[in-house]
Amino acid sequence: MCGIIAYIGDGEAGKILVDGLKRLEYRGYDSAGVAIDTGEGITIKKGAGRVDELNEMLGFSKLPGKRGIAQTRWATHGEPNDVNAHPHTDCSGRIALVHNGIIENYLELKEGLMERGHTFKSETDTEVIAHLIEEELKSSENFEEALRRALLKLKGSFALAIIYAGERDRLYLVRNESPLVLGIGEGENFAASDVPAFLEYTNRVVFLDDGEYAVIGKDFYEVKRIEDGERVEKEIQEISWTLDMAEKAGYPHFMLKEIYEQPQAIKDAIYGNMETIGEIARAIDEYEKIFIVAMGTSYHAGLYAKYLFQHLLGKVVLVEDASEFRYSAEKVVDENTLVIAITQSGETADTLAAIKLAKAKGAKVLSVVNVVGSMATRLSDLVIYTHAGPEIGVAATKTYTTQLTVMALLAMAIAELRGVNISTLKEALLRVPGLVEEVLKHDGAIRELSKSLKEARDFFYIGRSFNVPTALEGALKLKEISYIHAEGLSAGELKHGPLALIEEGVPVVAIAPSGRLFEKMVSNIKEVSARKGFIIALGDSEELKKVSDVFVEMPSLPEELTPIVYAVPLQLLAYHLAVLRGNDPDKPRNLAKSVTVE
Numbered sequence: 001m002c003g004i005i006a007y008i009g010d011g012e013a014g015k016i017l018v019d020g021l022k023r024l025e026y027r028g029y030d031s032a033g034v035a036i037d038t039g040e041g042i043t044i045k046k047g048a049g050r051v052d053e054l055n056e057m058l059g060f061s062k063l064p065g066k067r068g069i070a071q072t073r074w075a076t077h078g079e080p081n082d083v084n085a086h087p088h089t090d091c092s093g094r095i096a097l098v099h100n101g102i103i104e105n106y107l108e109l110k111e112g113l114m115e116r117g118h119t120f121k122s123e124t125d126t127e128v129i130a131h132l133i134e135e136e137l138k139s140s141e142n143f144e145e146a147l148r149r150a151l152l153k154l155k156g157s158f159a160l161a162i163i164y165a166g167e168r169d170r171l172y173l174v175r176n177e178s179p180l181v182l183g184i185g186e187g188e189n190f191a192a193s194d195v196p197a198f199l200e201y202t203n204r205v206v207f208l209d210d211g212e213y214a215v216i217g218k219d220f221y222e223v224k225r226i227e228d229g230e231r232v233e234k235e236i237q238e239i240s241w242t243l244d245m246a247e248k249a250g251y252p253h254f255m256l257k258e259i260y261e262q263p264q265a266i267k268d269a270i271y272g273n274m275e276t277i278g279e280i281a282r283a284i285d286e287y288e289k290i291f292i293v294a295m296g297t298s299y300h301a302g303l304y305a306k307y308l309f310q311h312l313l314g315k316v317v318l319v320e321d322a323s324e325f326r327y328s329a330e331k332v333v334d335e336n337t338l339v340i341a342i343t344q345s346g347e348t349a350d351t352l353a354a355i356k357l358a359k360a361k362g363a364k365v366l367s368v369v370n371v372v373g374s375m376a377t378r379l380s381d382l383v384i385y386t387h388a389g390p391e392i393g394v395a396a397t398k399t400y401t402t403q404l405t406v407m408a409l410l411a412m413a414i415a416e417l418r419g420v421n422i423s424t425l426k427e428a429l430l431r432v433p434g435l436v437e438e439v440l441k442h443d444g445a446i447r448e449l450s451k452s453l454k455e456a457r458d459f460f461y462i463g464r465s466f467n468v469p470t471a472l473e474g475a476l477k478l479k480e481i482s483y484i485h486a487e488g489l490s491a492g493e494l495k496h497g498p499l500a501l502i503e504e505g506v507p508v509v510a511i512a513p514s515g516r517l518f519e520k521m522v523s524n525i526k527e528v529s530a531r532k533g534f535i536i537a538l539g540d541s542e543e544l545k546k547v548s549d550v551f552v553e554m555p556s557l558p559e560e561l562t563p564i565v566y567a568v569p570l571q572l573l574a575y576h577l578a579v580l581r582g583n584d585p586d587k588p589r590n591l592a593k594s595v596t597v598e
């Protein structure tokens with residue numbers, strides 16, 4: 001998991017690459033490096049650490065040159081250190097490259113190359129590629145052919161940017177199962193793992209597909225197939241995100257900014273899909289066998305959708321962790337199956353593998369995605385975009401609530417097709433952005449509350465029905481960024497084990513809106529109180545206030561839609577606890593925004 005960027009043009013490559021790397025740090029940040037053509041060969045500077053520190057120490061941005069490549073790394077093979085940092089080179093130092101992904105057959109390739117006299121410096125899988133190209137160059141007519149032949153020998157996922165000292169007017173980019181997009185400028189061209197890396201310079205982009213490579217110069221770009229070197233015609237797409245949208249806009253962290261963007265994001269998710277959702281509903285209504293596949297936060301959105309589909313439509317839905325589905329569903333997926341893949345990035349390796357399995361078995365695939373043009377969208381039959389805008393904080397916030405929103409829209413659209421009267425729900429959904437706005441006003445109170453909780457060792461989150469996913473998501477947010485142990489569970493499950501862990505002062509967050517199961521929640525809260533647990537309750541009733549230690553007052557709305565609004569205070573709680581404990585909520589340790597390896 002890494003972020004890569006490449007530049008060629010009249011600008012100062014060092015500065016452009018460093019600016020781009022900073023915008024890609026959400027993809028990985030344990031080490032970084034650049035390779036720049038300084039006119040005296042290719043100069044490489046790299047090391048372990050964050051981009052800013054390394055730039056200060058090694059002067060990435062001060063290197064002279066008009067073409068270069070760079071990477072910010074999240075280690076997969078080889079610990080994060082100076083040697084394993086990218087770029088990597090061949091023996092001659094004339095070929096340098098950066099990589100995002102995993103080369104599955106690197107050990108076998110490495111052995112063969114060592115037998116042929118190649119010397120390896122790092123423990124990475126990446127370095128093999130540079131030596132492999134060097135080897136192929138011995139018997140190829142030109143560099144491009146050598147590259148293509150080397151690529152044909154690789155197994156695994158790879159987005160690559162490659163610079164070769166022997167061809168000063170070009171760079172090479174490759175995509176296979178890891179994201180890569182070209183940025184087309186005037187007299188300069190870019191490539192990166194994600195658009196914000198170069199958005200300051202151009203919003204005209206070309207998305208590469210798996211099995212493609214590109215050659216870019218200052219005034220040209222060509223996309224070709226790895227398989228046979230044939231040219232592929234690609235359309236230039238214009239991205240409407242402004243750079244401002246991808247920056248912090250005055251908030252101390254991206255995560256807080258993104259939490260506050262939710263009223264708008266939810267509005268965009270509703271209005272951006274309103275016209276087309278009926279068509280999607282019609283396309284999938286006939287399916288009775290439905291799997292939802294996703295990972296992490298998106299998985300929780302899937303669980304919510306399951307409750308909704310069962311409750312509103314009487315449809316049986318199975319929600320599966322995509323990393324399990326990909327290895328267990330072979331015999332149960334067929335052409336009568338609908339697979340809904342929820343993935344904000346559209347690039348999560350396990351979710352893409354689940355989609356591919358579904359397609360191979362003839363199933364219909366609907367993806368719910370935030371990133372336009374991402375791989376999931378290209379593999380699927382149908383796509384619903386969540387329209388949350390770029391999310392930089394590693395912990396998903398607005399992409400989650402917009403996933404919930406579009407799943408609610410979809411379930412409602414199907415219900416409507418079947419003649420179910422959903423006017424109350426519809427009207428309530430339109431009120432949700434405003435209600436989230438209201439709930440954000442609890443920010444100060446939640447920050448205060450966090451001060452008294454920051455030494456807690458364990459947290460529990462309980463909910464029922466639609467809010468079991470809310471409990472799971474609240475606990476996940478806390479774990480991810482505050483590093484406090486947290487468990488989310490159905491309130492009914494409490495008595496089957498976790499209650500043994502409740503003792504005096506242990507915080508238990510109870511998600512308890514009015515509705516069918518409110519009384520049951522109150523009983524569970526009392527079970528916790530009897531063990532002197534500390535109850536933080538989210539709800540809209542006086543009765544709840546009486547049984548809780550801290551009451552977070554929530555607006556009233558139909559229980560089906562409460563998860564969208566109730567997620568927000570839980571995000572704020574996790575955020576403030578993380579900050580109070582001295583953590584960077586945008587870049588939690590050991591985690592990455594988009595997990596593009598298995």
Ligand code: G6P
Pocket residue numbers: 295296297298299342343344345346347348351394395396591592593594595
């Ligand atoms: C990573 C991120 C999570 C995200 C999960 C799934 O673990 O840190 O925030 O929920 O991947 O990502 P996806 O892009 O498929 O929604």
